[in-house]
Amino acid sequence: MGIELTEETAGNKNCVRPWGFYRVIAQGKNYAAKILHVNVGQKLSVQSHKYRSEHWVIACGKAKVLLNDKEFELEVGQSVDIHVNAIHSLANPFGEELEVLELQMGETISEDDIIRYSDIYGRI
Numbered sequence: 001m002g003i004e005l006t007e008e009t010a011g012n013k014n015c016v017r018p019w020g021f022y023r024v025i026a027q028g029k030n031y032a033a034k035i036l037h038v039n040v041g042q043k044l045s046v047q048s049h050k051y052r053s054e055h056w057v058i059a060c061g062k063a064k065v066l067l068n069d070k071e072f073e074l075e076v077g078q079s080v081d082i083h084v085n086a087i088h089s090l091a092n093p094f095g096e097e098l099e100v101l102e103l104q105m106g107e108t109i110s111e112d113d114i115i116r117y118s119d120i121y122g123r124i
Helices: none
Strands: 014-017 020-028 031-038 046-048 052-060 062-067 070-075 079-082 088-092 098-106 115-118
Touching: 031 088, 052 062, 052 070, 062 079, 062 098, 088 098
Parallel strands: none
Antiparallel strands: 014 020, 020 031, 031 098, 046 088, 046 115, 052 079, 052 098, 062 070, 062 088
């Protein structure tokens, strides 16, 4: 169904994380487009970004989203906008793999632009 990737097979634009992996599919000065693959039962950290906003579109599976003080579910074809400084997280508590198209936009596009508030993998 989705893309299978391990640390050993990850290429230059792929990055393995405890929750799954992401792959950069396009990048420019003020944007990046990624595919996020969230394994069953996994969750990204509760986080915010100082310099970038994000737009998520569910491509495969079902997502549980935390956005500020609200939790909701998104299905294939549905999307959500994550504004600069918004506290957010993405989880896959469901029985199938989750793939999300993520468009990052902002004055700075960097993996260092992550402020973590909680993380089940101890990365705070």
